[in-house]
Amino acid sequence: MKNSAEPKILSIDTSCDETAVAVTAGVRILANVIASQAKLHAQFGGVEPGLARREHQKLIEPTIKKSLEEAKVIPTKLDAVAVTQGPGLAIALEVGIAKAKELAQQWEKPLLAVNHMEGHLLSAFAKDKQGEKGIDEPQFPALGLLVSGGHTELVLMEDFGSYELVGQTLDDAAGECFDKVARILGLGYPGGPALSKIAKAGNENAFHFPIPLRGTADFNFSFSGLKTAALYLSQELGDLSPEQKADFAASFEKAAVAHLVDKLAKAAAQLKPKMVLIGGGVINNRRLQEEIQKEMSHLQIPVHTPQGNDLLTDNAAMIGVAASFKFERGEFADLKSLERDPALSF
The missing domain is CATH 3.30.420.40 (ATPase, nucleotide binding domain)
Structure with a gap:
């Protein structure tokens, strides 16, 4: 595993009704692709889990392909694969986790498991491709x-x-x-x-x-x-x-x-x-x-x-941002034991 100051990570989020895939370099967003299912669920007046899962299964492969193309990154240049572990709809989360495991194994990359809400929390740190916007000097607490x-x-x-x-x-x-x-x-x-x-x-x-x-x-x-x-x-x-x-x-x-x-x-x-x-x-x-x-x-x-509406709704760029800090800390997930956690909390 190469040590990079700006780890390139492909991230997947299928926690609800958006099939989202992003490629990030540190906190810089190289691609942030979101395939929304909102119109399909409108007829039910809310998210229908079975339909969400089927749509994720249909959309995830082309969304990954589009994300890599937009980022102009080939899998060998990636440092890790990240995925939302929870919270979210169990059968929707499962689609993203299964695909992330498959890619991590296929590409021989470490896997990072991210809390969807940590993604929302850290979304304000996201910068554009040029390294603009976002937070430069965080102050804690x-x-x-x-x-x-x-x-x-x-x-x-x-x-x-x-x-x-x-x-x-x-x-x-x-x-x-x-x-x-x-x-x-x-x-x-x-x-x-x-x-x-x-x-x-x-x-x-x-x-x-x-x-x-x-x-x-x-x-x-x-x-x-x-x-x-x-x-x-x-x-x-x-x-x-x-x-x-x-x-x-x-x-x-x-x-x-x-x-x-x-x-x-x-x-x-x-x-x-x-x-x-x-x-x-x-x-x-x-x-x-x-x-x-x-x-x-x-x-x-x-x-x-967060800078832009795409970072406020469900997206994978925020998962990539959270994953980059986990990468720095060496907090990798076990490929075999990682399971979805629909009720995951801080």
Whole structure:
């Protein structure tokens, strides 16, 4: 195994409904290919695991080929193969892990197993091909807010590979809640982006939604109450006009964002991080980004966001970034014993 200051790694992520393959050199992204299945799952109103697995099996080979071509890298020039071990859909994860093992064996490369959420946490470190963007001089401790379809977490990071989960959702994840409220409003799947889009034209003070856990001292989240409040309100209002839907979406979004920012601010004030990292698909929400920046500027804590939407949704480049630090630490996976871990946590 050659020792490289910028290890070239081919990474695979099949944790949910994106077949993602990337090639990275250290934290520089040489290729980041994502084959999305979102349109296929829209008819089910959510991800159908069996369909996801079949699509991963169909798409993974051409996605690997495209990624290597875009990166202009041949397998012999790679230093390692990396793959998402979890969390995610078990039968979807299995497709990526099986392929990564096969390639590592075929190409005689070491294998790296990555936590999908560590990928989201470190996605702000990713740089473009030229080494631009991303974080140049990390300052620790860092506090990460990870907000995706299946997870809502606050993670204290003392250094690369040293993490403590300090807050998490007690029930639904934020992204899940956004999608469910979007479904109540008849906005289809994926609902979160559709809800945020119509919210821009709405009156955020038209309806009252409670902000969860505001009086609690911990850093945990809860979205089931917001979801229930949305359901009851929709039943009370009956058929909604487009204007009412926009008001409903804006009012809900205001409360959901306030809850996320409230807990982040509470954790930041108490834990005193040197920087804040934000990642996950829900971070695409413009209002959430703006409110986080505003709140953290009051505390004089810099906020780092992944550069580009492709690094916020599920992708393999973030897996490559996390894998590069594991490569440096020599944390390789055992080819024979590596198994999927759908409930993997920090």
